[in-house]
Amino acid sequence: MVTSALSQPIAYPAVGASLDIAHVSHAFEVDGAELPVLDDVSLIVEPSEFVALLGPSGCGKSTLLRLIAGLDAPRSGILREDEARIKGPHPSRVVVFQDPTLFPWRSVWDNVALGLEAQGILKSRRQRVDDVIDLVGLTGFRNAYPHQLSGGMAQRVALARALVNDPKVLVLDEPLGKLDSLTRIAMQAELVALWQRKGFTTLLVTHDVEEALVLANRVVVLSDRPARIKADIAVERPYPRHRGDPYLADLRRQILGLLGLDATW
């Protein structure tokens, strides 16, 4: 169902934006004490690149994503999208969170239409909502409510809700983390296909090394909190990638070593 849906062409202005993260540091206040989470992180993401941010859990990856999304402002440093400083949230940078966070009082269609409605442009673009729902393979579920959906379907709705805005940057915060492994593998393939078709810049936070290697052009490995960039590894392999590829297996061993897990190999 999904693959056939993907083969229907839809005209998208497929332009990714570049991201420039310059000397960004951030800290939280916990019980009066400063808790540094990001330490002088600098990263340049080229337009339409697929970058995976990999790091131990709780290292500050999600914080970095919130800064990129504009949901929080950094303590120091500057973030830019296409040379323009990021000052707040903007629908050109859409986040898909680990939980689908669908609005339970809205049907699938209304959830997907959320961004267009919030920007006041829904009336002229109702067809887009239908198209994107078809694109993620949920054609028969337009009028369903979130509590009627499975985890994978809910995450597809969340993806459609992001895509309907034609984002220049798609920010993915472990969006597949809670799915069962079969659904997960299927959705990884869909994600790559979508990204190749539409060309948005993609930032994926994950702690799954294999997922990062199957999906991304570049894997950025972060250290324990406060997060620093430990390594920036290019994955030069064409898509679709094979999980058993010895090149990827080698990279995987290397990355697990960086994360301090050599003993398991």
Added chain:
Amino acid sequence: MSTFSLSDVAATDHLPRGGGLADKLRIARPGAAAALAWAAFGAACLVREDVGDWSRTNDVAIAAFVIAGVVLSGALAAGHLGRAGAGLRKRSPWLVALGLFLTVWELATAKFAWLPLPFFPPPQAIIEVYTDDLPKLADSAWASVKLQLGGYLIGAALGFITGVSIGWSTRIGYWVHPVLRFIGPLPATAWLPIAFFTFPSSWSASTFLIALATGFPVTVLTWSGVASVSNAYYDVARTLGARPSFLVLKVAIPAALPHVFVGLFMGLGSSFAVLVVAEMIGVKAGLGWYLQWAQGWAAYANMYAALLVMSLLCSGAITLLFKLRDRVLIWQKGVVKW
């Protein structure tokens, strides 16, 4: 009772039409028992002279026999009545209980006076109120409905707006919250003496009190509903380009609606109490006033009759509220049925 339990009813539900005579009789059994109970009530009305002077005894007896006849023929023809037949079968156990209760009541009051008169009037005395004092009772009921509806709608609207405001804006919360804590827990009835001489009319005073009784729970529940909305919803909406007005109207309020309905339900209950007290004390109309008036004349049958009407109205109001909730909150799974 257990002979006519629901399992019987369920088991007979799917029998084919026009089965054998034995089958037909078996299906008709609960209905026949109900008819019997109502016939017993009719007979109880006629079994001997009333101990008091009630004019509707014969009419009630006739009505009881008519009901018994209708129930019996309905039970026998249930197979041909479709949904109505199924509904009758489902309610038969209750019809039996009601018929028996009326029989005992009739015997215990009008026939043998086991319960002291005039405090326990017989069924025909209450029917007499409905037939002979209908205009006054209907006027009273209508007055109550008008007063309740006005006060409740004002209180619910103000409570909702206040709740959303203090849940959303910390600055408004700073000023309103202490006032709410100070005034809210006070029973609205405590304001009665003050309200009746500060307001220009007893009607406006009662409206104010009913609004107050409704407003407090609605405010608190709306507020807690808005305050408990997960930040994740706001994050999602903000990254999709939502402005603050959208966050309030399309995120905070819909997310808070389940709480709001709990507040509306609680407000309805406490406003009923205020309504009746206000009518008993100051307003010269309404069912509360009717009760008070009936007590003054020692007209106990009128009191029971008014109580019955009041109970139907209150229950109807709650039913309406729940119907509205089921419609608005259709996206929730497993909502409680009233």
